[in-house]
Amino acid sequence: MMIxxxxxxxxxxxxxxxxxxxxxxxxxxxxxMGILNQxxxxxxxxxxxxxxxxxxxxxxxxxxxxxEGKNQGIRLIFADKxxxxxxxxxxxxxxxxxxxxxxLGLPGTRRLVNEFNIQSEVNKGTxxxxxxxxxx
Numbered sequence: 001m002m003i004x005x006x007x008x009x010x011x012x013x014x015x016x017x018x019x020x021x022x023x024x025x026x027x028x029x030x031x032x033m034g035i036l037n038q039x040x041x042x043x044x045x046x047x048x049x050x051x052x053x054x055x056x057x058x059x060x061x062x063x064x065x066x067x068e069g070k071n072q073g074i075r076l077i078f079a080d081k082x083x084x085x086x087x088x089x090x091x092x093x094x095x096x097x098x099x100x101x102x103x104l105g106l107p108g109t110r111r112l113v114n115e116f117n118i119q120s121e122v123n124k125g126t127x128x129x130x131x132x133x134x135x136x
Contacts, residue, residue: 004072005065012058017049020061024076027063031072033134040112041074041132047104048078048128056080056126066131073114073133080127085120092118 005027009020024045028038045061052059059080066075085091094107106128110116115131 001066001068003064003066003075006062007064008060008062010058011049011052011061014053016058017046017053020049021046024063024074027065027074028132031065031074031134033074033132037132037134037136041076041130043104044109044112044130044132045076047109048076048130051106051128052078052080052082052126056082059125068133071133071135073131073136075129075131078128079125081125084122084124084126085118086122088118088120 007023009016009023011017011020021042024042025038028041033041049061052061057080059078059082062077064075064077066073090096092106092110094105096105106118109130113130113132114136117129118126120126
């Protein structure tokens with residue numbers, strides 16, 4: 001996989017969320033991603049960026065244009081230095097929440113994208129990486 005373009009955006013306040021979402025949308029338009037896949041990626045990005053703020057105390061979100069063969073996509077990486085996730089298996093179950101939100105949660109987010117990876121270490125932080133392919 002090749003990285004064609006990369007940008008990192010610090011997310012530490014609620015006011016950082018909308019500009020970040022707008023940047024993601026700009027990247028999807030640049031590679032010619034269809035509206036349905038744009039919507040899925042932006043929805044997933046919104047959920048993950050809000051999780052990073054709420055549970056991880058903020059962090060950095062990277063936007064990358066990636067290519068594999070002729071296919072292009074957007075990879076988003078959300079990295080925080082928060083308390084981490086005690087039980088990733090539990091956190092990935094539908095209906096699981098530690099808050100009072102009706103958010104998509106991690107399982108809903110995973111269904112919106114083509115690739116989803118989560119790594120977390122208690123007291124060290126969490127990194128979630130997602131990819132949405134232009135034609136996927």
